[in-house]
Amino acid sequence: MLIPAPDLLPASVRAFVERHGREPSWRASAPGRVNLVGEHTDYLGGLCLPVALGHRTWVVAAPRTDSRVHLTSGDALEWSGDTSHLTGSPLRGWASYVVGALRAVGWQGGLDLHVESSVPVGAGLSSSAALICAVVTAVTERSPDDLLRAALEAEQVHVGAPTGGMDQTVSLLARPAHALLLDFAGGGLPAGRPVPWSPERDGVELLVVDTGVRHANDDGAFARRRAEAEAAMALSPDEVVAARDPLPRRRRHVDSENDRVRRVVAAVERHDWTEVGALFTASHVSLRDDHEVSCVELDAVVEAARTAGALGARMTGGGFGGCAVVLVPTTQRDRVVARVSAAARAAGHPEPSFLPGEAGGPATRHRAAGPSHVDLSQAQRLT
Ligand code: GAF
Numbered sequence: 001m002l003i004p005a006p007d008l009l010p011a012s013v014r015a016f017v018e019r020h021g022r023e024p025s026w027r028a029s030a031p032g033r034v035n036l037v038g039e040h041t042d043y044l045g046g047l048c049l050p051v052a053l054g055h056r057t058w059v060v061a062a063p064r065t066d067s068r069v070h071l072t073s074g075d076a077l078e079w080s081g082d083t084s085h086l087t088g089s090p091l092r093g094w095a096s097y098v099v100g101a102l103r104a105v106g107w108q109g110g111l112d113l114h115v116e117s118s119v120p121v122g123a124g125l126s127s128s129a130a131l132i133c134a135v136v137t138a139v140t141e142r143s144p145d146d147l148l149r150a151a152l153e154a155e156q157v158h159v160g161a162p163t164g165g166m167d168q169t170v171s172l173l174a175r176p177a178h179a180l181l182l183d184f185a186g187g188g189l190p191a192g193r194p195v196p197w198s199p200e201r202d203g204v205e206l207l208v209v210d211t212g213v214r215h216a217n218d219d220g221a222f223a224r225r226r227a228e229a230e231a232a233m234a235l236s237p238d239e240v241v242a243a244r245d246p247l248p249r250r251r252r253h254v255d256s257e258n259d260r261v262r263r264v265v266a267a268v269e270r271h272d273w274t275e276v277g278a279l280f281t282a283s284h285v286s287l288r289d290d291h292e293v294s295c296v297e298l299d300a301v302v303e304a305a306r307t308a309g310a311l312g313a314r315m316t317g318g319g320f321g322g323c324a325v326v327l328v329p330t331t332q333r334d335r336v337v338a339r340v341s342a343a344a345r346a347a348g349h350p351e352p353s354f355l356p357g358e359a360g361g362p363a364t365r366h367r368a369a370g371p372s373h374v375d376l377s378q379a380q381r382l383t
Contacts, residue, residue: 001337002207002356005054008116009366011074012058019072020112023368024060028138030363031056032119033126033170034208034316034325036179036197037283038261040291042164043226044233044254045185047261050166051197051359052174053208057117057130059138064110069102071095073115083109094121097128100158101135104150111139120353122214124315124322128155129167137172137363147363148172148189162223163318165190174362181265195265197359203330204273204311206357209340211297212350213321221320225293229254246292253290257283277311277327284314284324293319297349301326301340308332308339325357 009027016024031052038048064070069086071079079095086103098113113135119127132154136147151168155161169190170180178194185191199205215221232251235243240251260279267275284302288294298315301324305313309332316325328336337354344352 001334002354003055003118004356005056005360006118008056008058008074008118009060012060012114012116015072015074015116016060016062016112016114019114020062020070022062022112024112024114025062026138027058027060027366027368028134028364029056029058029366030130030133030137030171031174031360032130033167033174034206034323034357035166036206036316036325037264037279037314038166038182038257039283039287039314039316039319040225040229040293041254041257041261042166042182042184042190043162044164044229045187046254046258047184048166048182049179049195049261049264050170050174050182051179051206051357052170052362053119053125053355054358054360055118055120055125055355056360057115057119057127057134059113059115059131059134061111061113061135061138064112066110068110069099070110070112071098071115072113074117083107094131096159097131097154098135100154101132101150102139103158104154105136105140105142107139113138120210122216122322123210124215124317124319125208125210125355126167126171126317128159128161129171133168133171133363137365144172145189162226172363174360176361177359179268179359181261195268197268199273199276199327200330200358202271202273205328205330205333207305207326207328207333207336208316208355208357209301209305209313209324209326210353210355211295211301211321211323211344212352213295213297215318215321221293222318225250225291229291249290249292253286256286256290260286273311273327277313280312280314280325280327281306287315287319291319295319295321296347297321297344298324300343300347300349301352304340304343305336308336310336
């Protein structure tokens, strides 16, 4: 019923050998993520609390002796160009993320690279950051901070997506069985604190519900919402009161959401899952009514999950489609899954799918003989 996270390393290596005719030199993977709370706050110097998923993107690669860059992926998409393309006109689609990552690390020379992924694309689970983080981890050996700088540059500068830094940070620095409390105040790389996150031990689990409604962070809607929120955050308290709709609502979302992050962390630390659930739902209401980044399919999932026995639920990620996270007692999980699916069918929405939300590990380089965990979460910056 839940889509399990596969190990795609053997399939990635096999596909590389078939498509490129030799063994790969480098193997890496990086996770997708869900955000527990703190949505549309990272690009405003605020707080967020993401966890890495078990679902990951896998990249295997080898340098070439000529100047060709040849990119292949499991679903047969393919891009080929000369290294001069790495500084030339912008590309679109999945190859733009790989090329953006190569630009950001200053890649010189030719390269064969193959991608496999179990992170659904456009589902708000950070498939683009997982791809970028897998590429920079595969082709360079740098400090975690340098990898993070490169990953941010790849998406924000080279791809041109107006995102904050949450997705890349958690993909590179996650710790298994932990959420990552990120504070973007100050404008540089975020300060991070791992927060133990194992609700399963108390008979509660995080369920990820993919509505099947797709979106992209670079399609314009995200940038418009970001611009409004930035304008709202630049106002003094008196100016906010006098400002025209929607600015006061955008401001109220950001201020209340930062407060909810602090309260969720406190509730998680005292294992108060009822309070965590209530804060999830309050966050969804704020994203729906004040920030206006939800959609009817996400609202329907949240409503059906809550009435079927979930402790709380909310959209996760950029919104306008994608996924919800549901906090549910394990004894109620199957009932919630059935009721959410039935509600989607009754409303004529796409059939939702369900992924496990257990907190996984960070981007990792793998040795030829099998996974070797390079635990980037031991970074100095994490206290
Ligand atoms: C997207 C962005 F990439 C993140 O930086 C963040 O802003 C998120 O939407 C909303 O919280 O995933």
